[in-house]
Amino acid sequence: MTSSAAGILGATIVTLGCATNPPKPAAPPQAAGPANPLLEPWTGPWGGVPPFGRFKVADLKPALDAAMAENLAEDDRIAKDPAAPTFDNTIAALERAGHALDRVTAVYEIYTSTMNDDEVQAIEREMAPKLAAFNDQIVQNKKLFERIAAVYEKRDGFDLNAEQKRLVWLDYTQFVRAGAKLDEAAKKQLSDLNQRLATLFTSFSQNVLEEGSQMVLLESEADLAGLPPALREAAASAAASRGKTGKWAVINTRSSVDPFLTWSTRRELREKVWRMFTTRGDHGDAHDNNRIIADILALRAQRAKLLGYPTHAHWRLEDSMAKTPERAMALLEAVWKPAVARVREEVADMQAIANAERAGIKIEPWDYRFYAEKVRKAKYDLDQNDVKPYLQLEKLREGMFWVAGELFGLQFKQITDGSIPVYHPDVRVWEVTDTSGKHAGLWFFDPYARPGKNSGAWMNEYRRQSRLEGEVPVIVSNNANFVKGKAGEPILISWDDARTLFHEFGHALHGLNSNVVYPSLAGTSVARDYVEFPSQLLERWVSTRPVLDRFALHYQTGQPVPAELVRKIEKSERFNQGFITVEYLASALIDMKLHLAGEAPIDARKFERETLASLGMPSEIVMRHRTAHFSHVFAGDGYSAGYYSYLWSDTLSADAWEAFLEAGGPYDKAVARRLRDNVFSAGNKVDPADGYRAFRGRDPGIAALMRKRGFPVPSDSAPPSSSAAGK
Numbered sequence: 001m002t003s004s005a006a007g008i009l010g011a012t013i014v015t016l017g018c019a020t021n022p023p024k025p026a027a028p029p030q031a032a033g034p035a036n037p038l039l040e041p042w043t044g045p046w047g048g049v050p051p052f053g054r055f056k057v058a059d060l061k062p063a064l065d066a067a068m069a070e071n072l073a074e075d076d077r078i079a080k081d082p083a084a085p086t087f088d089n090t091i092a093a094l095e096r097a098g099h100a101l102d103r104v105t106a107v108y109e110i111y112t113s114t115m116n117d118d119e120v121q122a123i124e125r126e127m128a129p130k131l132a133a134f135n136d137q138i139v140q141n142k143k144l145f146e147r148i149a150a151v152y153e154k155r156d157g158f159d160l161n162a163e164q165k166r167l168v169w170l171d172y173t174q175f176v177r178a179g180a181k182l183d184e185a186a187k188k189q190l191s192d193l194n195q196r197l198a199t200l201f202t203s204f205s206q207n208v209l210e211e212g213s214q215m216v217l218l219e220s221e222a223d224l225a226g227l228p229p230a231l232r233e234a235a236a237s238a239a240a241s242r243g244k245t246g247k248w249a250v251i252n253t254r255s256s257v258d259p260f261l262t263w264s265t266r267r268e269l270r271e272k273v274w275r276m277f278t279t280r281g282d283h284g285d286a287h288d289n290n291r292i293i294a295d296i297l298a299l300r301a302q303r304a305k306l307l308g309y310p311t312h313a314h315w316r317l318e319d320s321m322a323k324t325p326e327r328a329m330a331l332l333e334a335v336w337k338p339a340v341a342r343v344r345e346e347v348a349d350m351q352a353i354a355n356a357e358r359a360g361i362k363i364e365p366w367d368y369r370f371y372a373e374k375v376r377k378a379k380y381d382l383d384q385n386d387v388k389p390y391l392q393l394e395k396l397r398e399g400m401f402w403v404a405g406e407l408f409g410l411q412f413k414q415i416t417d418g419s420i421p422v423y424h425p426d427v428r429v430w431e432v433t434d435t436s437g438k439h440a441g442l443w444f445f446d447p448y449a450r451p452g453k454n455s456g457a458w459m460n461e462y463r464r465q466s467r468l469e470g471e472v473p474v475i476v477s478n479n480a481n482f483v484k485g486k487a488g489e490p491i492l493i494s495w496d497d498a499r500t501l502f503h504e505f506g507h508a509l510h511g512l513n514s515n516v517v518y519p520s521l522a523g524t525s526v527a528r529d530y531v532e533f534p535s536q537l538l539e540r541w542v543s544t545r546p547v548l549d550r551f552a553l554h555y556q557t558g559q560p561v562p563a564e565l566v567r568k569i570e571k572s573e574r575f576n577q578g579f580i581t582v583e584y585l586a587s588a589l590i591d592m593k594l595h596l597a598g599e600a601p602i603d604a605r606k607f608e609r610e611t612l613a614s615l616g617m618p619s620e621i622v623m624r625h626r627t628a629h630f631s632h633v634f635a636g637d638g639y640s641a642g643y644y645s646y647l648w649s650d651t652l653s654a655d656a657w658e659a660f661l662e663a664g665g666p667y668d669k670a671v672a673r674r675l676r677d678n679v680f681s682a683g684n685k686v687d688p689a690d691g692y693r694a695f696r697g698r699d700p701g702i703a704a705l706m707r708k709r710g711f712p713v714p715s716d717s718a719p720p721s722s723s724a725a726g727k
């Protein structure tokens with residue numbers, strides 16, 4: 001996930017996720033105390049690196065307090081400048097401010113997402129509302145806003161280039177959207193709402209984290225029936241690390257649950273595991289999220305009204321590419337019916353297998369993955385276990401690097417001399433250089449699951465690229481939750497995980513290719529429904545021939561994945577798309593409908609049940625994220641009324657992929673260059689609709705998306721977008 005366009009609103013580092021980790025807003029001063037390593041400029045090569053190993057967790061809070069105070073003072077100086085407002089003394093000056101807070105927030109975000117122990121959680125509970133209040137203090141600085149507005153009004157009178165004009169527009173719009181034009185009483189009310197929301201977001205995500213640590217313990221060999229050896233080993237080490245040596249554990253996270261549901265032949269255990277996973281946050285106990293959700297929705301509705309919007313969804317979508325909830329809903333609904341129709345076919349295929357086996361069952365949600373796997377084998381003669389030996393985590397990582405070289409000319413070299421400190425021994429660092437051999441940034445890789453780490457996979461931007469104050473190279477990270485294997489043994493991953501690996505790397509490349517002057521416009525600081533476009537597009541390269549031939553190597557024989565197997569993989573690309581699309585769409589539709597519902601009190605459980613019934617949700621599928629643990633939406637504002645973004649972006653990525661195919665292939669140099677120049681390097685310095693058009697030569701349409709998923713292409717497949725957030 002991402003922060004909303006950050007920039008002036010203090011430090012908002014970017015976290016792109018795909019399963020987790022909404023951004024934290026950036027908060028009031030206290031005594032700075034003695035020297036705090038987190039406040040010092042980063043030292044070391046390439047503009048400095050985070051000071052891991054040189055601070056204590058207890059330093060986080062005083063550092064945040066001091067950095068917020070410093071940033072408020074900086075902004076105050078800009079606001080009180082006696083000179084008339086200009087681009088340089090106001091807009092650019094804001095870009096030059098807040099660096100200490102950027103640095104501290106980067107570390108804070110790393111700790112709250114990957115090292116979130118009790119101590120960090122306590123800090124987060126205290127700081128979340130303070131950071132929200134801090135953001136409001138900046139937006140509500142009347143003198144500061146007046147200067148921004150003055151520059152905005154006279155923007156055509158200054159000699160500004162396109163990037164500068166866009167920055168002026170973004171700053172002004174962002175202040176207005178955050179309430180800069182409200183009267184004092186309303187501003188106070190808004191700030192109060194934001195702080196209460198920040199506290200609720202923290203409670204929500206800490207509940208989800210807590211529920212994710214539960215497990216189903218498997219007591220005997222018989223409970224392991226159907227599980228492939230690697231999964232048994234992972235379950236054994238998961239149990240051992242939780243004090244249950246000699247047993248096996250299915251942990252309450254997707255990476256542990258999904259494989260179990262796919263392979264276990266013990267139906268009652270599948271049901272037990274499925275129930276554990278899908279009822280997270282919904283047990284009516286101390287970690288139940290339903291009350292929190294109701295409160296969040298009510299506060300969001302109040303806030304939208306205060307800001308002059310009909311609903312939270314209208315407010316959130318205004319600066320997106322879709323612009324209105326209606327247009328986002330139109331896309332979701334266009335895909336819903338064909339996807340549900342496909343689910344009916346998939347279920348029929350599965351039921352037929354169950355009947356042929358005389359299983360005597362009706363397909364239930366805990367059977368879907370299990371029987372889908374059997375269908376895959378029957379229809380495509382493809383067994384995931386045949387593919388997995390070729391999917392070594394580290395080889396695929398090399399494959400990603402190779403793709404980055406082919407498409408963008410980037411080279412990766414691991415730094416092993418300890419010159420770049422890390423926050424955990426599992427984290428590794430690579431230096432990235434461009435075609436000319438020039439330093440382009442650092443890539444941190446944190447691949448393994450551990451307690452205190454958010455589930456899922458995501459990208460994080462520790463420092464954005466910029467050139468305003470000399471070259472500032474980017475620092476990004478990719479995070480995942482692979483189960484760490486035995487020392488020296490390769491980690492084998494699933495085909496889905498291989499795609500996710502490339503997906504997150506796509507976000508990283510979006511950051512690493514960034515070529516802008518102003519930090520607020522860098523890398524992934526683009527509209528929410530555009531930011532998943534580069535990442536979803538990059539997923540496509542994992543299944544290209546050169547990657548499979550050179551990097552999908554058998555972990556024992558070193559042989560490349562056989563052509564026959566590749567053909568089967570290609571043939572089955574559209575397999576199970578009904579399931580994948582419907583479980584996603586159900587979550588996206590619930591998210592949007594919850595945020596269009598207005599101020600009436602909402603019982604999340606009832607709302608979910610009734611909405612799904614009215615949509616005709618197939619009973620064999622559950623939402624990918626049920627409301628009670630829908631972190632995208634309730635652990636922050638980040639993806640609220642924004643889960644649709646993945647489909648919106650996928651419309652673009654499907655269409656963009658066809659640009660390569662039309663030109664002759666995935667490695668076409670001219671198309672890759674256009675992609676880099678107009679998308680991957682452009683950050684937010686151009687309107688995304690314009691950037692896309694410059695890349696593709698036209699607007700995107702829905703046809704490629706429907707082809708990608710194997711659904712019928714509608715005859716009037718109008719483009720999903722005309723123009724994005726204005727100028």
Ligand SMILES: [Zn+2]
Binds near residue numbers: 016504
């Ligand atoms: Zn993503």
